[in-house]
Amino acid sequence: MSAAGAFSLDQLMELAGLACAQTLATVYGKDKYPRVLVCCGPGNQGGDGLVAARHLGMFGYQPTIWMPKPGSKDIYKRLHSQCANMHIPTLDNSLDAMRDALSSHDVILDAIFGFSFKPPVRSPFDTALPLLSESSLPIVSVDIPSGWDVERGNAEGVGLEPDVLISLTAPKEGVKAFTGRHFLGGRFVPKTLEEKFQLNLPPYPGFDQIVELPRVSGSQKL
Template identity: 40%
Template sequence: MYKTRQGTAQFNASKTEVATIETELLRDYRFGQQQLIEIWGHACAVAITKAFPLSSLSKKQPTLLVVCGPEQNGSIGLVCARHLRIFEYEPTIFYPKRSTQSLHQDFTIQCEKMDIPFLSYLPTEVQLLNDAYNLVIDAIMGPEADHNDVKEPYAGMLVTLKQVKVPIVSVDVPSGWDADEPDKDGINPEVLVSLTAPKKCATGFSGKHFLAGRFLPYDIQKKYELNLPEFPGTDCVIQL
């Protein structure tokens, strides 16, 4: 638990609680998986525009690298990249193990149709990443991932990301972290965008922390005592 800027007691969810909430959204509230991914990806893009406005980016072009994993978090990254392109940023995507699910393939095609480039490999020369991009978006692993069993190519990717000097934005859970406890050895994002509710690993996170949970039905918020903060105006995200 921690306090938001509004002084509201904030709930930090375990990976089990997050999975249960998502199951209820899909089964009982009739949300579609594609709908949820779209909501989350759009909210991540909005959070990034708040943390890094176009005018604040130092390089000549507003270039971003979006690194996507094979599961749901990767698809959230794809949606985020698409919306960032609409917001006039210049995303490039690295998506080394593309999902065979048609839902995830649809998000890939949408990015390709918007002429968002895909890298064929992630440079291991960290300086290349620092020189080419203003920031990196980590959409590799979600809350369900086993941080003790990170396989290639992701283990090597995390080694590279730990060394980059440009800011990292992590989607929901910083890759390599256990969702249920803070991590001291993983990547060190400057910005974290929590989806639905902050995870237990976000307790004490010292960077900029955004929450994308406004879409949640009130009954679910009450049932799980999420105690979400009051979102300003019509914003879909809030900085905690």
């Protein structure tokens, strides 16, 4: 996610995180799935997760954050402080803490790796991803499932297989094989950018920040 169209990174991350929170809330209502384990990587993807955690807290969910390698940028630290100010707990960064948390949560928000990820999956995430997959909890992935290549998808077979995907701005080439529920978030995309890259974006309903994409022959397309 780049700061394009005169938007600052803060603005883009805030809007992206809000779209992620709205997607999870749309599919997994807080009455049945109140406890959300938000798994954040050290990059912009993790920042989106922190924003989503804050909004989920405002929506009435009970989010908990796990980030084994917190981002070092000032924006990441500020986003984490905002969550702390909402009394959203953060686990210690050990795998044991994450493993224990899986048994007391209802749904996972995967904000670990973004579209710039390139295999192989390195420690501690090489152990964390299988634990998340084996938990049998529903998973909502941000932009692209963690462990997937932006162009080749889950060709290595090491990535998560989420139930729900929220693509940001536009779906990535590598998610053509994704067969779960697929949402698009990116109502912030300016007309000039949409026209330049011929994004062919669908209309967003009402004042929603997300739109669900249709399933076409086992995959989602615009």
